[in-house]
Amino acid sequence: MSSSVLARYLDPEVLSRVAGRGIEPRGLVMGNLAGAHRSPASGFAVEFAGHREYVPGDDPKHIDWRIYFTRDKYFIKQYEMETNFTCHLLLDISSSMRYGEGDEQKLLYASRMATVLGHSIVRQSDKVSLATFDTHIRGHIRASNSMHQVVRMTQHLDEVDAIEKTNLAQCLSELAERMQRREIVMIFSDFFGDLESVEAAIQRLRFSKHEVVLFQVMHHDELYFDMDGMVRFVGLEVAEQYLAQPEDLRAAYLEAVGAFNAQLEEIALRNGCDHVLVDTREDMAGMFADYLNKRMRMPRR
Template sequence: MSNSVLNRYLDPEVLSHVADRHFEPRGLVIGNLAGAHKSPLAGFAVEFAGHREYVPGDDPKHVDWRVYFTREKYFVKQYELETNFVCHLVLDVSASMRYGDGGEQKLLYASQMAAMLGYSIIRQSDKVSLTTFDSQIRGVVPPSNSMSQVFRMTQHLDKIDPVEKTSLANCLNEVASRMARREIVMVFSDFFGDLQSLEPILQRLRYNKHEVVLFQVLHHDETTFEFDGMVKFVGLEAPDELLAQTEDLRRGYLAALKKFNDEFQDLAQRNGCERILVDTRRSMAELFIDYLNQRSLLNRGR
């Protein structure tokens, strides 16, 4: 793959700000490699967690003899295992994500976010996968913690042709069916659609102890409606057109957007998910620094 493709998704300036920042999961994770994150499983390594009564077959070297001399019963020491985690990056590649020009296009901005988060996570030896979807799953790059995973992800991203509508809930259900352990799911989408259909799959993910992060990626036009005069609006997922005076639409549009965003925030909070509203005009380096700082503060407060 040419360097130009990598540079399209991995901005060296942004990476210089975030590459050395550690991405910590918010809950206990289960992985299949030794790593740097707490596991809910108890074993005999890393950090002391407590005691349990000795049972035949336990290794005598783990017996806590101080407890035996005070209580005259055998107890073995238990420790928290540390493990790696798996992060699933799930990217909406439907036609509505095509809105915007240059670096402010929603799909390009979301793709760069996914690629740079993936790179940062892989650098700390954790695993990343990438799934793209519109009305159906369009592609899957299976989990890996190899640096070559970054090449595979950017190669896949560069082949995307956003022309279909979105079916977020159905596609997330398919992603969830492939997940069997406590993992992290990061979804990049504008989330324009039926929020009620999204709630059952969020409940399923949270019931299975997955951490869910929802990046709502919107163009600046969509958040402010800064249009003037007569404008023709052309649908990206339907052949609809509307010629209208923007002054007549602005108040109603912004009120409808606020109502949608409030409902989305309530949905996320109600189901223990993290929602981050992203304006594609914002500096991505600034976005990541603020986000990772927030995660770090919340992790320290757990």
């Protein structure tokens, strides 16, 4: 694989801004390797959690002798185990994600976001997976904490062809069936579609104790509609075209987009998810720095 493909998705400045902060799960996580994140299971390592009464077969070295001398009973010290976490990156590759040119194209921007986060997670020795979807799941790279995982991700992203409509809710539900419990799920999409069905899919993820982050990736035009002159609007997921003056549509359009974004924000709040509205004209390093700083200040769930 040529280094130019990696360079297309990995910006050193963005990597340095993300790597300096790290990504911590905000709740207890279930992993199968020793790591740096708290597990809901109890064991005999790292951080004190409490006591339980001794039963035959327990290792005597974990007996709390101070309690024995005061209560004349044997109690075992228990500790919070630490584990690794798995993060699933789910990327919408439907036609609407093609909007924008150059570095501001939504799909390219979202792909870079996913790659940067994947690189940072692997550097922490945690696992990351990548799935791409439109009407169906088009690609799925199984979770790994190998640095070669980033290469596999960029290889797949470079082959993506965004030509189909989207069925976000169905794809999220199908992907949820492939996940274990208590993992992190980051979704990169414009979320255009039926938000009620999307919420039902998110609730399924939350029911399985996953932490869910919604990265709503929007082009500057879509957020502010600050175009001038006569414009031909061409549908990316429907075969329709309209020729119109943007100033005639701006007020109604901005009202509709504001209501849509507010509804998605309400869904996130209602279901205990993070919602990050991303403008592809925004500096990615700054956007990540703001989000990760905010994330570090939030209490654990």
